[in-house]
Amino acid sequence: MDRRRFLAACGIGAGGVLxxxxxxxxxxxxxLVTTVDVAVKxxxxxxxxxxATAAGASYCDVRIGRYMRQFVITREANVQGITNTxxxxxxxxxxxxxxxxFAATNDMTAEAVAGAARLAVAIAKANAGSQTEPVQLxxxxxxxxxxxxxxxxxxxxxxxxxxxxxxxxGVNAAATQAGANFxxxxxxxxxxxxxFASTDGSYIDQDIHRxxxxxxxxxxxxxxxxxxxxxxxxAPMGMGYEYLEGRAEDKTTAPNGVVSYGMSxxxxxxxxxxxxxxxEKLSAASVxxxxxxxxxxPNHLGLTIHExxxxxxxxxxxxxxxxxxxxxxxxxxxxxQARFQYGSDIVNVFADKTQAGSLGAVGYDxxxxxxxxxxxxxxxxxxxxxxxxxxxxxxGQTESDGCSYADSWSTVQFQxxxxxxxxxxxxxxTAAQMxxxxxxxxxxLGRGSYSIDQQRYNAQFGGTLFYxxxxxxxxxxxxxxxxxxxxxxxxxxxxxxxxxxxxxxxxSFFDGKGQPSQVSAVSHGSSTTRFDGINVINxxxxxx
Amino acid sequence: MSIxxxxxxxxxxxxxxxxxxxxxxxxxxxxxIEGNIRFARNNVSxxxxxSNTSLxxxxxxxxxxxxxxxxxxxxxxxARVVRRSEDLARLAPENPEFVPAVGPxxxxxxxxxxxxxxAITPExxxxxxxxxIEPCVGAGLVAAGFLxxxxxxxxxxxxxxxxxxxxxxxxxxxxxxxxQDGSGSGWVGTNSQDFSTFDPADDIQxxxxxxxxxxxxxxxxxxKYTVILEPAAASGLVSFMLxxxxxxQADEGxxxxxxxxxxxxxxxQVFDPRVNLxxxxxxxNVPVLPWDGxxxxxxRMALVEDGKIANLVYSRYWAQKEGKTAVGDPGNMIxxxxxxxxxxxxxxxxxxxxxxxxxYIRMVDPQTVLVTxxxxxxxxxxxxGELRYPIKNFRFNESPIIMLNNIxxxxxxxxxxxxxxxxxxxxxxxxxxxxxxxx
Numbered sequence: 001m002d003r004r005r006f007l008a009a010c011g012i013g014a015g016g017v018l019x020x021x022x023x024x025x026x027x028x029x030x031x032l033v034t035t036v037d038v039a040v041k042x043x044x045x046x047x048x049x050x051x052a053t054a055a056g057a058s059y060c061d062v063r064i065g066r067y068m069r070q071f072v073i074t075r076e077a078n079v080q081g082i083t084n085t086x087x088x089x090x091x092x093x094x095x096x097x098x099x100x101x102f103a104a105t106n107d108m109t110a111e112a113v114a115g116a117a118r119l120a121v122a123i124a125k126a127n128a129g130s131q132t133e134p135v136q137l138x139x140x141x142x143x144x145x146x147x148x149x150x151x152x153x154x155x156x157x158x159x160x161x162x163x164x165x166x167x168x169x170g171v172n173a174a175a176t177q178a179g180a181n182f183x184x185x186x187x188x189x190x191x192x193x194x195x196f197a198s199t200d201g202s203y204i205d206q207d208i209h210r211x212x213x214x215x216x217x218x219x220x221x222x223x224x225x226x227x228x229x230x231x232x233x234x235a236p237m238g239m240g241y242e243y244l245e246g247r248a249e250d251k252t253t254a255p256n257g258v259v260s261y262g263m264s265x266x267x268x269x270x271x272x273x274x275x276x277x278x279x280e281k282l283s284a285a286s287v288x289x290x291x292x293x294x295x296x297x298p299n300h301l302g303l304t305i306h307e308x309x310x311x312x313x314x315x316x317x318x319x320x321x322x323x324x325x326x327x328x329x330x331x332x333x334x335x336x337q338a339r340f341q342y343g344s345d346i347v348n349v350f351a352d353k354t355q356a357g358s359l360g361a362v363g364y365d366x367x368x369x370x371x372x373x374x375x376x377x378x379x380x381x382x383x384x385x386x387x388x389x390x391x392x393x394x395x396g397q398t399e400s401d402g403c404s405y406a407d408s409w410s411t412v413q414f415q416x417x418x419x420x421x422x423x424x425x426x427x428x429x430t431a432a433q434m435x436x437x438x439x440x441x442x443x444x445l446g447r448g449s450y451s452i453d454q455q456r457y458n459a460q461f462g463g464t465l466f467y468x469x470x471x472x473x474x475x476x477x478x479x480x481x482x483x484x485x486x487x488x489x490x491x492x493x494x495x496x497x498x499x500x501x502x503x504x505x506x507x508s509f510f511d512g513k514g515q516p517s518q519v520s521a522v523s524h525g526s527s528t529t530r531f532d533g534i535n536v537i538n539x540x541x542x543x544x
Numbered sequence: 545m546s547i548x549x550x551x552x553x554x555x556x557x558x559x560x561x562x563x564x565x566x567x568x569x570x571x572x573x574x575x576x577i578e579g580n581i582r583f584a585r586n587n588v589s590x591x592x593x594x595s596n597t598s599l600x601x602x603x604x605x606x607x608x609x610x611x612x613x614x615x616x617x618x619x620x621x622x623a624r625v626v627r628r629s630e631d632l633a634r635l636a637p638e639n640p641e642f643v644p645a646v647g648p649x650x651x652x653x654x655x656x657x658x659x660x661x662x663a664i665t666p667e668x669x670x671x672x673x674x675x676x677i678e679p680c681v682g683a684g685l686v687a688a689g690f691l692x693x694x695x696x697x698x699x700x701x702x703x704x705x706x707x708x709x710x711x712x713x714x715x716x717x718x719x720x721x722x723x724q725d726g727s728g729s730g731w732v733g734t735n736s737q738d739f740s741t742f743d744p745a746d747d748i749q750x751x752x753x754x755x756x757x758x759x760x761x762x763x764x765x766x767x768k769y770t771v772i773l774e775p776a777a778a779s780g781l782v783s784f785m786l787x788x789x790x791x792x793q794a795d796e797g798x799x800x801x802x803x804x805x806x807x808x809x810x811x812x813q814v815f816d817p818r819v820n821l822x823x824x825x826x827x828x829n830v831p832v833l834p835w836d837g838x839x840x841x842x843x844r845m846a847l848v849e850d851g852k853i854a855n856l857v858y859s860r861y862w863a864q865k866e867g868k869t870a871v872g873d874p875g876n877m878i879x880x881x882x883x884x885x886x887x888x889x890x891x892x893x894x895x896x897x898x899x900x901x902x903x904y905i906r907m908v909d910p911q912t913v914l915v916t917x918x919x920x921x922x923x924x925x926x927x928x929g930e931l932r933y934p935i936k937n938f939r940f941n942e943s944p945i946i947m948l949n950n951i952x953x954x955x956x957x958x959x960x961x962x963x964x965x966x967x968x969x970x971x972x973x974x975x976x977x978x979x980x981x982x983x
Binding site: 077083099101104105106120122123124126127129133181222223224226227229319320321323325410412414449450455456462480482484516539540541542543544 | 578580581582584585586587588589590591592593594595596597598611615635636637639640641666667669670673674677686688689690692718719720722726729731796797798800802803804805806903904905906907908909910911912914916917918920937939941943945946949977978979980981982983
């Protein structure tokens with residue numbers, strides 16, 4: 001256990017956050033807004049491609065990455081840390097003798113790149129002996145020299161530190177003023193400057209931006225020793241600092257006054273609500289276990305989509321490539337061929353890496369494939385998976401879906417989840433109208449604990465806020481709520497989806513997969529959705 | 545360049561400290577070479593080697609700090625990184641919780657380095673993959689696994705005259721073996737400093753046996769069962785509990801170690817008297833660096849003694865505020881046990897459930913450390929001291945605090961991933977709440 005893991009394990013700096021994939025060297029703020037000259041990157045990449053080809057590679061791609069992060073971490077009136085990191089280097093992936101090989105170096109010279117390319121070829125050849133299925137790549141067009149940039153309005157890396165500190169300390173003060181005992185707030189800003197070149201003839205320069213502004217408020221009842229936390233209702237987004245403008249048109253107010261956020265976020269307003277709601281949780285009624293109709297807000301449902309649809313439809317899991325870690329999938333190839341009834345006929349789920357503002361949005365994936373949108377579940381039936389170039393042939397297809405991603409120059413790219421989203425209902429319906437038709441239900445907002453088995457059948461989800469619904473009315477807050485489900489039964493119990501005016505994105509900033517484990521960021525859009533007759537358990541325990 | 549000698553590392557760090565104009569400066573040098581091989585469907589899927597070296601410098605003017613780093617080591621580059629960290633420090637807000645860098649320390653080296661691990665070649669990794677795959681192919685089974693290995697060095701110095709240098713190695717091997725029809729799954733894992741003690745040919749047999757034996761599992765009703773958690777299964781739950789040994793968190797009233805009415809539960813009997821948990825950087829089975837991230841020397845530190853809370857972990861700031869002495873944050877965790885193997889625990893069990901591995905464990909309620917998760921890769925029903933038949937996997941909702949009050953017997957501790965030594969354990973009334981169809 002290294003210190004970073006132990007800090008996380010010990011929760012040091014209560015509410016402390018684990019920063020997977022955020023290792024890197026610290027740099028000065030002014031360096032965060034610079035980029036490396038494309039001509040320099042092309043020269044380095046060509047050195048790697050030539051060396052790999054000369055050493056016997058039948059395919060090579062070179063990724064030159066500059067991964068920059070800024071974190072601002074605060075609690076109450078203190079700034080606990082401001083860190084700027086940069087991790088730069090070059091990863092070379094090759095196919096030689098039908099096997100993959102990979103090597104990476106942080107030495108940004110032509111000699112070092114060529115050396116890494118030769119090492120990657122040697123590794124591929126060492127592995128080829130035990131290979132029974134040679135790698136087959138689906139063709140992808142040569143793109144020449146192209147570029148893409150996240151369409152941001154305000155580059156978060158250019159916003160002065162003073163402005164960021166003032167925002168977070170203002171959030172903390174507002175929460176404290178509103179009754180919070182403790183508040184931790186953070187800003188995580190990411191800029192991936194990625195250059196990709198391959199022996200297929202593509203040279204792709206991309207500049208990708210992401211932002212996340214989480215907080216957690218704690219209320220303590222010292223007399224009883226009880227404490228409750230309420231996390232923020234923001235979503236990490238593929239946006240610039242404009243996400244924190246908190247525009248009125250991006251707010252949705254539930255029948256009981258809880259405010260949810262769409263394409264922008266009012267962090268201070270949410271922190272004030274959080275303080276009040278955390279205190280409310282200390283005395284909220286403990287749920288009576290049983291069957292309920294659940295009304296799930298998009299900022300909650302996104303995680304359920306992620307775990308019970310996004311992951312089981314990753315083709316590498318279906319095929320067994322993740323069997324030793326993340327697991328396999330119940331959604332086997334025979335189910336796709338038989339158009340398995342995954343959900344009720346109103347359930348339409350699509351994958352994409354193109355939605356504006358989403359975490360998954362890029363122009364091209366990490367093996368040079370142009371991104372797109374495609375259907376995974378059509379009228380409740382399973383129709384497709386998520387694929388990379390070396391997987392398409394296995395399901396009889398001729399092109400990749402553009403799902404390849406590596407979280408660093410030093411890690412090898414592989415199949416990662418694109419945005420996976422539930423299409424809004426076609427009949428006009430607001431969350432208030434949906435709730436008005438529920439007799440005995442629970443309205444759940446925000447992410448809570450989540451756990452699912454290695455084939456994605458049995459899952460259990462908590463949430464941030466829970467409200468009892470009786471005869472069409474929200475009656476009171478509840479606590480100790482978790483629902484248990486079996487994936488196909490759950491999605492077949494889907495009985496209503498609000499319309500597109502209610503569509504919002506949830507995001508996962510640190511989705512883990514692979515060995516060595518890599519993180520990726522992905523969004524899941526949906527409108528408020530109803531599920532009938534779901535099993536709810538009570539999670540309260542006594543330590544005696 | 546990735547792995548520097550002590551003399552080379554010290555020369556660079558001395559230069560950096562001499563260049564500093566700040567009130568205080570700390571410099572850290574890290575380098576590593578890491579290799580891995582991954583296989584699935586009885587084929588190698590990915591394999592690679594990654595090398596990296598970096599220097600970071602932290603400067604402080606009063607309570608203002610800034611840090612910067614580089615991976616260039618020319619005199620000009622060193623001067624640049626020092627100036628940059630000083631520029632950032634001058635711009636930073638004052639940190640009211642700032643604590644000055646530690647003074648000169650004496651570190652007793654710990655045995656974190658093994659030559660055999662540092663000498664691993666791509667061919668060695670390919671051999672491990674073959675040794676895992678070939679027996680499975682022969683037996684009509686399917687292997688998916690991963691070996692990662694690495695060597696690294698850590699060196700640091702500060703303007704108070706402190707210096708440390710040590711090299712480390714590590715390896716971790718895991719393999720999941722499944723039946724071809726997907727009806728059975730078994731798992732094995734080995735975590736070690738030293739590659740020379742590792743034999744995949746032995747390990748793979750365990751995973752193969754469990755895969756074959758777990759096919760055609762029967763369904764048992766969810767409920768409370770006597771269980772035997774193998775070490776890898778137990779560590780998933782116990783490590784969650786370690787989240788809450790931070791003194792500040794307990795003092796602030798947001799931990800199971802907070803006391804109603806204020807304060808913490810130091811000295812209280814919280815677990816069964818057989819529970820003993822301690823950290824020890826020199827433990828030969830699971831050694832870690834003899835200093836923590838701030839250069840504070842680690843010590844042998846008990847967290848739980850005979851079921852009582854023996855120590856909480858203090859940050860240097862919280863120790864200073866509360867009038868305590870801070871010692872280095874623990875880097876490993878050792879739970880003591882008995883001498884029996886898992887097989888011996890099974891032989892002495894009238895009725896119960898054997899759990900190979902736990903999976904996707906998440907916090908449900910931090911108040912009680914209630915966690916949920918699932919069993920995986922080999923769950924069996926035990927009757928009269930024998931594994932009678934494989935059973936379907938369960939979801940559990942259980943608190944490690946409750947679990948460590950329901951101990952029937954502890955087995956022999958073994959090293960598991962995450963810097964832990966932990967015994968297999970037979971526990972009463974473990975709470976399974978639903979069945980899973982997953983294999």
